[in-house]
Amino acid sequence: MTQFAxxxxxxxxxxxxxxxxxxxxxxxxxxxxxxxxxxGYALLLWIFVYTARVVKTGAxxxxxxxxxxxxxxxxxxxxxxxxxxxxxxRKIAPLPISLFFFIIVQYWIGILPFVGPISWNGVxxxxxxxxxxxxxxxxxxxxxxxxxxxxxxxxxxxxxxxxYLRNPxxxxxxxxxxxxxxxxxxxRLVGLSFRLFGNVFAGEVxxxxxxFLTKYAxxxxxxxxxxxxxxxxxxxxxxxxxLTTVFISLGLISHDAHSDEAHSPADTQRIAASExxx
Amino acid sequence: xxxxxxxxxxxEAPAEKADxxxxxxIDWTLLVIQTxxxxxxxxxxxxxxxxxxxxxxxxxxxxIEAANKAAVETEKNALKTQAEIKKLLTEARxxxxxxxxxxxxxxxxxxxxxxxxxxxxxxxxxxxxxxxIAKEVLAAKRDLHNETIELVALATEKVVGxxxxxxxxxKLIKSAIEESK
Numbered sequence: 001m002t003q004f005a006x007x008x009x010x011x012x013x014x015x016x017x018x019x020x021x022x023x024x025x026x027x028x029x030x031x032x033x034x035x036x037x038x039x040g041y042a043l044l045l046w047i048f049v050y051t052a053r054v055v056k057t058g059a060x061x062x063x064x065x066x067x068x069x070x071x072x073x074x075x076x077x078x079x080x081x082x083x084x085x086x087x088x089x090r091k092i093a094p095l096p097i098s099l100f101f102f103i104i105v106q107y108w109i110g111i112l113p114f115v116g117p118i119s120w121n122g123v124x125x126x127x128x129x130x131x132x133x134x135x136x137x138x139x140x141x142x143x144x145x146x147x148x149x150x151x152x153x154x155x156x157x158x159x160x161x162x163x164y165l166r167n168p169x170x171x172x173x174x175x176x177x178x179x180x181x182x183x184x185x186x187x188r189l190v191g192l193s194f195r196l197f198g199n200v201f202a203g204e205v206x207x208x209x210x211x212f213l214t215k216y217a218x219x220x221x222x223x224x225x226x227x228x229x230x231x232x233x234x235x236x237x238x239x240x241x242x243l244t245t246v247f248i249s250l251g252l253i254s255h256d257a258h259s260d261e262a263h264s265p266a267d268t269q270r271i272a273a274s275e276x277x278x
Numbered sequence: 279x280x281x282x283x284x285x286x287x288x289x290e291a292p293a294e295k296a297d298x299x300x301x302x303x304i305d306w307t308l309l310v311i312q313t314x315x316x317x318x319x320x321x322x323x324x325x326x327x328x329x330x331x332x333x334x335x336x337x338x339x340x341x342i343e344a345a346n347k348a349a350v351e352t353e354k355n356a357l358k359t360q361a362e363i364k365k366l367l368t369e370a371r372x373x374x375x376x377x378x379x380x381x382x383x384x385x386x387x388x389x390x391x392x393x394x395x396x397x398x399x400x401x402x403x404x405x406x407x408x409x410x411i412a413k414e415v416l417a418a419k420r421d422l423h424n425e426t427i428e429l430v431a432l433a434t435e436k437v438v439g440x441x442x443x444x445x446x447x448x449k450l451i452k453s454a455i456e457e458s459k
Contacts, residue, residue, distance in 0.1 A: 016303075017301065017302055017303055018300075018301070018302060018303020019303050019308075028307065028311075029305070029308070031308065034308075034311075037312075037315075041315070041319060044319070045319075045322070048323055048327040049326070049327065051327070051331070052326060052327040052330040052331065055330045055331060055333075055334045056330045069331060069334065069335075072328075072331050072335070073335055076332075076335065090332070093328075094320060094323065094324040094328050095320060097328070098316075098319065098320045098323050098324075102316065102319065132303065132308075132312075133302050133303050133304050134303065134304055134305060134308040134309045134311075134312050135312045137304060137309055137312075138309055138312035138313040138316055139312075139316060141309075141313060142313060142316055142317065142320075
């Protein structure tokens with residue numbers, strides 16, 4: 001994405017919305033975000049496999065393991081709190097928790113100092129995977145499809161479709177509401193992917209511009225922005241996690257009668273959480 | 279910097295016009311690859327990592343629950359023990375009170391007995407002393423009587439001028455005393 005250090009001092013930074021191909025395997029373009037993504041996947045797998053091994057063997061837990069287990073516990077209890085049912089929470093939790101860890105790791109490694117300056121044939125060799133709209137779209141698609149699948153699992157195909165498709169003669173307002181709900185599902189998909197992409201991309205552009213403007217003083221000027229980006233990364237990961245949990249749990253609410261009586265206390269909590277996060 | 283943004287806008291604008299998805303970098307093949315890669319990651323974590331973490335979490339929850347239960351039980355036991363201690367203390371106080379009362383009673387009775395004994399003893403001593411005094415007085419009287427008789431005999435002998443034997447002497451004295459009475 002950037003090559004401010006590789007080119008002349010006065011050259012403008014290279015900014016591209018799309019991830020750029022570095023080489024091709026057959027017809028498949030391997031982009032700079034994919035190279036970074038592989039590192040992110042490897043790091044994530046190493047952290048989790050190591051943590052699981054330590055937890056399984058009961059060995060002494062170092063800071064990394066303590067942090068991972070603490071975050072896992074916190075996220076799991078949040079899912080449980082929103083869903084309100086232990087069995088369901090256990091089934092649902094892996095997706096939002098995986099999303100959280102995936103996004104935070106990919107976001108954080110995307111702001112490492114070597115991401116940008118090192119280039120290959122004029123194209124930055126590394127780019128954060130979360131700064132690739134393909135990735136954020138993929139995550140959003142997985143989330144929304146999972147939300148639909150869980151809804152179908154709980155309410156059945158017709159029960160789930162009943163959220164969107166209602167008899168306009170019997171219930172014209174409900175039919176209109178169903179159409180709005182359908183549109184809302186797509187807007188959620190777009191919102192999820194663009195929110196994350198926008199934040200990551202803006203963060204990377206911010207770092208590039210600060211580095212470009214401050215030149216050699218970048219050594220002193222960048223650290224506060226790195227810290228800021230680390231913070232934003234964790235916030236974005238948590239927002240994605242929270243929205244995923246809420247969207248899934250909204251599909252689980254019984255919507256036979258859209259009345260307050262139909263909502264359990266957990267449902268009410270979910271609706272409130274959804275309204276807050278949206 | 280102005281040039282930077284101009285360049286950024288000018289390079290992206292024609293692409294946006296041509297293909298919205300393409301200009302944003304959305305490639306359906308890459309999208310599928312990213313989706314599959316994430317699903318594989320999730321499957322792997324769900325299969326090999328999360329169960330271990332969940333088990334650890336469950337164990338910790340169970341431990342906390344057991345500790346809570348134990349704490350409640352201990353508190354209950356402590357309260358029970360406290361009540362027992364209170365009861366025992368009350369009983370002990372009651373018993374101590376009773377013992378003190380009994381001791382006081384016994385002490386009083388002992389003092390009374392001692393007083394009575396000492397009184398009896400002192401009375402006995404006084405009686406003995408009085409008896410002994412009386413005896414001594416009687417003995418002294420007798421001695422005085424004898425001495426008086428002897429003196430009178432001597433005096434009479436001197437007055438009469440002749441010796442009188444003891445028998446006559448005694449007769450005379452006796453008669454003299456009876457007369458003097």
